[in-house]
Amino acid sequence: RSPSATEGTSDSGQPNKKVHTQVAEHYNARPDVGVEKRKESTIFRLKSFNNWLKSVLIGRYARPRDRVLDVGVGKGGDLLKWSKAKIQFFIGCDIASKSIEQARERYRTMRNPPFEAYFHAMDCYSEPISNVVPPEQVFDMVSMQFCLHYSFETETKARMMLHNVTSQLKPGGVFIGTIPDAYWIVKKLKSESDDGLQIGNSIYSIRFERRDSFEKFGAKYWFHLEDAIDDCPEYLVHFPTFQKLAEEYGLELIYNKKFHQVYEEASQELDFNQLLYRMNVISEDGNLSAEEWEAANIYLAFAFKKK
Ligand code: SAM
Numbered sequence: 001r002s003p004s005a006t007e008g009t010s011d012s013g014q015p016n017k018k019v020h021t022q023v024a025e026h027y028n029a030r031p032d033v034g035v036e037k038r039k040e041s042t043i044f045r046l047k048s049f050n051n052w053l054k055s056v057l058i059g060r061y062a063r064p065r066d067r068v069l070d071v072g073v074g075k076g077g078d079l080l081k082w083s084k085a086k087i088q089f090f091i092g093c094d095i096a097s098k099s100i101e102q103a104r105e106r107y108r109t110m111r112n113p114p115f116e117a118y119f120h121a122m123d124c125y126s127e128p129i130s131n132v133v134p135p136e137q138v139f140d141m142v143s144m145q146f147c148l149h150y151s152f153e154t155e156t157k158a159r160m161m162l163h164n165v166t167s168q169l170k171p172g173g174v175f176i177g178t179i180p181d182a183y184w185i186v187k188k189l190k191s192e193s194d195d196g197l198q199i200g201n202s203i204y205s206i207r208f209e210r211r212d213s214f215e216k217f218g219a220k221y222w223f224h225l226e227d228a229i230d231d232c233p234e235y236l237v238h239f240p241t242f243q244k245l246a247e248e249y250g251l252e253l254i255y256n257k258k259f260h261q262v263y264e265e266a267s268q269e270l271d272f273n274q275l276l277y278r279m280n281v282i283s284e285d286g287n288l289s290a291e292e293w294e295a296a297n298i299y300l301a302f303a304f305k306k307k
Contacts, residue, residue, distance in 0.1 A: 258297060
């Protein structure tokens with residue numbers, strides 16, 4: 001481990017630099033409500049399902065003693081999953097400095113985490129990761145959960161994101177993530193109305209400003225998810241463009257599945273099936289509502305291997 005990684009609690013290479021963007025402000029403003037309050041959420045089952053799905057992805061690809069970089073770590077909601085995967089070293093970065101403080105606190109209060117962890121507030125789509133992580137630090141795995149799509153605002157940001165994902169990932173290392181499925185979103189938009197700009201149900205909405213053409217970068221929509229995301233600007237990730245760009249950075253696609261498909265496959269496996277109950281996706285009182293189930297399928301999960 002590198003000496004400066006042990007310092008770890010600095011917020012960025014440039015101390016006190018404040019990152020003010022709409023996205024950072026949005027996530028900073030969301031409180032960390034804790035386990036009990038989370039159970040009262042109208043989309044408690046959907047949140048549990050998304051957590052279960054990330055556990056499946058981590059369970060499939062993480063190896064004991066892995067060194068992990070989590071880009072867009074948020075409030076550290078995956079720390080327990082990494083703990084269960086028995087990794088040995090963790091760095092989490094996020095543009096929202098309040099979320100980073102909460103992630104740091106969550107790590108501090110974990111019981112016997114098997115790994116060391118360090119957290120940095122930084123714009124991972126505009127600055128190189130080497131601003132906060134020494135270049136000799138190598139990772140076995142990079143994770144980007146529900147956050148990569150913000151980088152598709154511009155090609156420059158998407159390239160910086162991929163530079164940060166790959167520059168310290170070892171050959172053979174794995175990059176996992178979850179993103180909205182642009183193909184599904186646009187297909188639904190076009191099939192549901194002749195000239196409408198919005199799709200959704202009572203728990204989510206995706207609203208475009210135009211629907212005639214969608215650029216490869218900067219294809220903006222406004223996303224609302226009840227009790228989670230309050231009308232935040234997001235960007236479509238055209239998967240073939242993402243895959244082609246990722247190849248330029250030495251990444252080979254090894255997994256790409258819609259959430260429904262991940263569920264159909266993983267729920268057949270005993271361990272992941274039992275986890276559905278332990279994580280409250282399914283219980284005696286019920287399961288996801290039809291509307292939550294539809295919202296779950298907005299997303300897809302992917303994995304790349306570094307050549
Ligand atoms: N990965 C976490 C999870 O699964 O719980 C958080 C997901 S949250 C939906 C999206 C995260 O992406 C937010 O914490 C947000 O601050 C972060 N994010 C957005 N733009 C970013 C950027 N330019 N650099 C770093 N993080 C960013």
